[in-house]
Amino acid sequence: MTSTATRRHAHTPPHGPSHADPYGIGYRPGPLGRLGLWVTHHRKATALVWLLLVIGLGAFAPKVEANLSGAGWQADGSESVAVRELATKSFGGNASSAIQVVIHSTDGPVTKGTGADVIDEATRILEAEPRIADVIAPQPGATLSQDDQTAVLLAGAGADPNEMVRVADDLKGELKALAGDGVEVNPTGASLLWSDFNEANLDAMLKSEMFSWPVTLAILVLAFGALVAAGLPLILTLAGLVASAGSLVLINELIPVSIWAMNFAMMFALALGIDYALFLVVRFRAARMGHHETPRQAIAETMDTAGKAVLLSGATVLVSLTAVMLVPSPAFRSMAGGIMLAVVFVLLATLTLLPPVLFKLDGRINKGALKWVHTGEHRSAKFAAWGERLWKRPIVFGLASLVVLLALAAPVLGLKTAMPSIQVLPDDASARIGYNQVKDAFGDGAPGTLQVITDAADADATAKALASDPGIAGAMPAQPAADASDRVLIQAVPTVDPSYPELANTVDRLRADLPDSALVGGAAVENLDLKTQLDDSTPLVIGVVLALGFLLLLIALQAPLISLLGTLASLLSTAAAFGVARLVFQEGVGADLMGFEHQGFLDAWAPVFFFAMIFAIAMDYTVFLLASAKEHYEKSGDPREAMVGSLAHSGRVIFAAGAVMVAVFFTFALSGPLPPKEMGIVLGVAVLLDAFLVRLVLLPVMLRLTGNAAWWAPRWLTRVLPNITFSHG
Helix, strand or coil: CCCHHHHHHHHCCCCCCCCCCCCCCCCCCCHHHHHHHHHHHCHHHHHHHHHHHHHHHHCCHHHHHHHCECCCCCCCCCHHHHHHHHHHHHCCCCCCCCEEEEEEECCCCCCCHHHHHHHHHHHHHHHCCCCEEEEECCCECCCECCCCCEEEEEEEECCCHHHHHHHHHHHHHHHHCCCECCEEEEEECHHHHHHHHHHHHHHHHHHHHHHHHHHHHHHHHHHHCCHHHHHHHHHHHHHHHHHHHHHHHHHHCCCCCEHHHHHHHHHHHHHHHHHHHHHHHHHHHHHHHHCCCCHHHHHHHHHHHHHHHHHHHHHHHHHHHHHHHHCCCHHHHHHHHHHHHHHHHHHHHHHHHHHHHHHHHHHHHHCCCCCCCCCCCCCCHHHHHHHHHHHHCHHHHHHHHHHHHHHHHHHHHHCCEECCCHHHCCCCCHHHHHHHHHHHHHCCCHHHCEEEEEEHHHHHHHHHHHHHCCCEEEECCCEECCCCCCEEEEEEEECCCCCCCHHHHHHHHHHHHCCCCCEEECHHHHHHHHHHHHHHHHHHHHHHHHHHHHHHHHHHHCCHHHHHHHHHHHHHHHHHHHHHHHHHHHCCCCHHHHCCCCCCCEECCHHHHHHHHHHHHHHHHHHHHHHHHHHHHHHHCCHHHHHHHHHHHHHHHHHHHHHHHHHHHHHHCCCCCHHHHHHHHHHHHHHHHHHHHHHHHHHHHHHHHHHHHHHCCCHHHHHHCCCCCCCCC
């Protein structure tokens, strides 16, 4: 029987395209095939556009760490954000974003001798900074401890929270340098917390990058068996990352962008970009060395099959992350936007830059090949054998994988979440040291001082309610507004540490008992309001992600049953990953081994954000496997060939891509603050389970058990949906 590739080759004109065959490949390719041929034909222009893009945007990329902000973790429209804005405007910047300089003497009163000189010099430094509003000297009974050994110098916020983080970056070194002769100086407060965290996070990211790139290259060499082929995904991904980093710097000039946007984008796009390039390179090599097609035929086939799967996968990722935009928090929206931007650039590089590179390299792609490599092997004999084994014993393998996933998912039922505590900072961070000194000198709740703004007419009633509340250790006298507004600010110290859940009960009680004009805020309350918002948004985000994920699969596959099963299967790996997250981060299993201090909960932003990311990755592998299965089913009409053939042709790619992602995510979990560890471990476990248990075991078993029904669709549905096929020619 003559193969499709052979028939095409026989019809290919010997001297390139003709009027009868304008594409020069013997058949009319699909839209992506035509795109691949177009960028290949205009490869110099394509390369020039990408070169200008990377150089132009890359010029801004080095500024990404300095320009992007660390704040934005707030619930827009919340009461606490209103308090911060009023405090900044009417009370000399005495807001949650103000900088607190903790000056502690180990040798006598801090207000005398060397301590007094340090206070004066710190005051001079702060007053010389135009972005700082009022500088308030230590006040006895408020910001000067009873033993006179600890004083807090308050530098009011004269700019927005993002800019105050930059102020902290600029001043903390100079302020800490004042220490000496028995006097310690440690700037702290919310702005310093973000400044110190961003610094520790950057160091961690750079260390992780140093680990991940060599590990990734090693895995790719083993997957491809050739150095040149293995290097292509890394180069393409790097081009996309440089372009996205520069774009974020430019966007930040219009809208504040969180530095986390780049951190997450770097990790996510690196893993995803390698996946996409891996899929295309494998298909191209198979077409050239396995089917002996011409370079143009190979480009068209690669784009019409693997390219289509990559495009649909990228669309699924973008749709999943779009749902995060439903959370009304600047940090979340900029993080999701940053990742989406990186994915778009990586997707564009894969679909427009990679085809001409493959065409140009052609046989040279196998330079540096290992001796054992079968360069033209696209259908893996080992994964075909694995598919046959699953076909024969689907119940045994299906139940085994299901039991493992459900067992790992079970702990998720007891998962607790809260906003990050001071423990996310390294022990030697200025903000953490100052935080602990404030606790020791002024009480456990002092670092989480509440700010209550009320009408002057309600000041006495507000003060009485605060004094009688069991959750308040003490309150300061009312401070009148500096402007013409008829308001006062009362600062109240809770009885518990800001990270304790009892504080939420106190805030809820105060909001119910205080006069109607009273607004309760402060840094700790902003965290509580954000957690409430996240808790409220999570079900909506999950529902939207699931619905849109199913819809995209349905459009791509035009098969309701397997689209539904593929979507539900993604939930299993997601639930299992969060089950493991509870054991590690809430219960502390393995915390000492991994070198972190567990908080007794998972950070509150993790469920909604990680769910979207995990689901996006899970659907990525789902699209790869089911697109291959549909291609085989369209050609043969045989459910067995669809299942076994999809594993034989995409199993090795999914295995290698999964290994790359696991390596990337786990290396990011090796060092640095707690949030990146959470991200690395949760995403790493999710990919490990999804790629190796769900996509290579459970989903093929579902294809086996559903048979022809997996690909059935009612006629009315096929008339409504666009006609998308994965077979070519």
